[in-house]
Amino acid sequence: MVLDGQDRWRLNNALPISSQIYALLRDRIVRNEFAPGERISEAEIAKLCEVSRQPVREAFIKLAGENLLEIRPQRGTIITKIAYTAVLDARFLREAIEADIVSILASRSDTALVRELRDQVSRQRELGQSRSAEFIQLDEHFHHTLAQEAGKGGAWKLLEGLKSQMDRVRFLSLSQFPIGRLVAQHSALVDRIERGDVSGANAAIRTHLREVLTDLPSILAANPQFFDLPDGTVLQPANAPIQGGIDHEH
Amino acid sequence: MVLDGQDRWRLNNALPISSQIYALLRDRIVRNEFAPGERISEAEIAKLCEVSRQPVREAFIKLAGENLLEIRPQRGTIITKIAYTAVLDARFLREAIEADIVSILASRSDTALVRELRDQVSRQRELGQSRSAEFIQLDEHFHHTLAQEAGKGGAWKLLEGLKSQMDRVRFLSLSQFPIGRLVAQHSALVDRIERGDVSGANAAIRTHLREVLTDLPSILAANPQFFDLPDGTVLQPANAPIQGGIDHEH
DNA sequence: GCTACCATACTGCCATACTAGTACTCAAAA
DNA sequence: TTTTGAGTACTAGTATGGCAGTATGGTAGC
Numbered sequence: 001m002v003l004d005g006q007d008r009w010r011l012n013n014a015l016p017i018s019s020q021i022y023a024l025l026r027d028r029i030v031r032n033e034f035a036p037g038e039r040i041s042e043a044e045i046a047k048l049c050e051v052s053r054q055p056v057r058e059a060f061i062k063l064a065g066e067n068l069l070e071i072r073p074q075r076g077t078i079i080t081k082i083a084y085t086a087v088l089d090a091r092f093l094r095e096a097i098e099a100d101i102v103s104i105l106a107s108r109s110d111t112a113l114v115r116e117l118r119d120q121v122s123r124q125r126e127l128g129q130s131r132s133a134e135f136i137q138l139d140e141h142f143h144h145t146l147a148q149e150a151g152k153g154g155a156w157k158l159l160e161g162l163k164s165q166m167d168r169v170r171f172l173s174l175s176q177f178p179i180g181r182l183v184a185q186h187s188a189l190v191d192r193i194e195r196g197d198v199s200g201a202n203a204a205i206r207t208h209l210r211e212v213l214t215d216l217p218s219i220l221a222a223n224p225q226f227f228d229l230p231d232g233t234v235l236q237p238a239n240a241p242i243q244g245g246i247d248h249e250h
Numbered sequence: 251m252v253l254d255g256q257d258r259w260r261l262n263n264a265l266p267i268s269s270q271i272y273a274l275l276r277d278r279i280v281r282n283e284f285a286p287g288e289r290i291s292e293a294e295i296a297k298l299c300e301v302s303r304q305p306v307r308e309a310f311i312k313l314a315g316e317n318l319l320e321i322r323p324q325r326g327t328i329i330t331k332i333a334y335t336a337v338l339d340a341r342f343l344r345e346a347i348e349a350d351i352v353s354i355l356a357s358r359s360d361t362a363l364v365r366e367l368r369d370q371v372s373r374q375r376e377l378g379q380s381r382s383a384e385f386i387q388l389d390e391h392f393h394h395t396l397a398q399e400a401g402k403g404g405a406w407k408l409l410e411g412l413k414s415q416m417d418r419v420r421f422l423s424l425s426q427f428p429i430g431r432l433v434a435q436h437s438a439l440v441d442r443i444e445r446g447d448v449s450g451a452n453a454a455i456r457t458h459l460r461e462v463l464t465d466l467p468s469i470l471a472a473n474p475q476f477f478d479l480p481d482g483t484v485l486q487p488a489n490a491p492i493q494g495g496i497d498h499e500h
Numbered sequence: 501g502c503t504a505c506c507a508t509a510c511t512g513c514c515a516t517a518c519t520a521g522t523a524c525t526c527a528a529a530a
Numbered sequence: 531t532t533t534t535g536a537g538t539a540c541t542a543g544t545a546t547g548g549c550a551g552t553a554t555g556g557t558a559g560c
Binding site: 041075 | 540541
């Protein structure tokens, strides 16, 4: 593991230590500040944070539950590689739920909500192309707002664990993030919600979510060591339509 | 907590203790052998299993991650009540992913798969109305097979944690389980997969998944103490169409 | 009878120590 | 030179004890 110089990682004492270690490690893993495949040990992190192994261990267990760590008894713990198929699976799940969410929003035309979303979009626009990391935060907030307002905040929380793998890819693709296009898609989405255009909003969010992973193959090509490819995986564009299509009755 | 007489809970030594405690507790919670809202303590379980508190604690952490336990620091740990909204959210998620799965299967007509599925359906039919608990296992296996064969086994695993809340409801509804109808739906689904009828298979799985929770309101009425209802929740049939509709482009 | 307070018995959280299992180094034997 | 085996330095898993915070029951004061 790459130490941050010789610094210790500072914690506060408002929350349980294990929770802080968890949040701290998760953030670093998702941002790919650890190399996938790299070893990480309880004792090492404990020493770095000047705490005992126990809270570190509990954080490890939670991270392993999200498939960010693989704990191998008596052998060691490693940062998992980004599972290519898990990324695609997570995207399908997210697309399905968010499509429902915007459908709900569009079908009830809440003017206060539309105003709030427009505010967020302008803030996103102001960032400019250079501030990709901050954009991801705003993007996260935008989508969270959608879920919350649709009364699906609970479902959103359930999905957060699944998003981990997708998030790692997003941070890998920071440099080639087409922020302008994503913001425009957000804006178009809000337009359609405002007009009560259910199917239009639906299509907009689906297109948007596929955009995020458009460059997955090229990212994979540029960082093959970060990924875990099942044998015989055939690379195809991540934004291909869902095979077989989806038909919902009403 | 209701002790099983004065017995201890036997563990083997093939797996880590914490994993065994986790599996043991999860099974009991999902089967509603603990009363939701009831307190449960590390020390109590540790004593019962004749192990130290540490592995029990680690099992608690994993269970809390699935929202089966609520750990309140310095106050105690309780079995969560079944979150009514979480059940509905989980159903939406499951419906979305399984609809994709059967679409994939229907669009490629795998005769070996169809044979396997038919075998499973006949075994389900043989059980008869009286063996609800065993039926749930077979049902689980059936749906798992669908996911596996569609190459979405990974996504299925991701969803397992979310299914916990739904499973608790299913065990509550054991007595009034319309097994005959569910098996017939399975059979109809296989028919449509065999015919390559994508949209038909899609509709079949959606209807089927809604069936499982059809009786949610009556279950809730019969066991109000098991459920956690957000204030102002308006009870409505769990199998209502998704608000706003879902339109997928192709 | 009511309120404020305090002792007590819990709770979960963390530190420490120890166990058992694995990987690795390096020297001795073939 | 290659192979083997013992020793060592790790790893995660578990047991135990002490800590701080919380609920509870009873009591003193009103």
